[in-house]
Amino acid sequence: MANPKGTHLRKKHTRQLIHFPQVKGKVVESVEIDPDVETITIMFQDKTALSFDVEPRLVVFPELANLKTGNWQSIKRWRALHSKPSMVSWP
Secondary structure (H helix, E strand, C coil): CCCCCCCCCCCCCCCCCCCCHHHCCCCEEEEEEECCCCEEEEEECCCCEEEEECCCCCEECCEEEECCCCCCEEEEECCCEECCCCCCCCC
16 A cells, blocks of 8 residues: 655554563662763662663664655665664673
8 A cells, every 4th residue: 555645654663661670669769860971870778779871873764755746755765874872782
């Protein structure tokens, strides 16, 4: 089935949830966000912490389109281009 004019076909992303059962029932003492090192840290009263290192990435979706009719008509799409991560990968 063809797409209606002027629309873009995008892949449907499945939702990925990650659970952290080790922190269930812990009492939060504080939450810190450090934009300089791009980290979010949740500190608990038992002196443990859950941290999230955030790494911004750029994703580019190249596409060639024909606009002669005034509507977006895709001619060719290429694979998405992802910027390289700046942080060391975790195992």
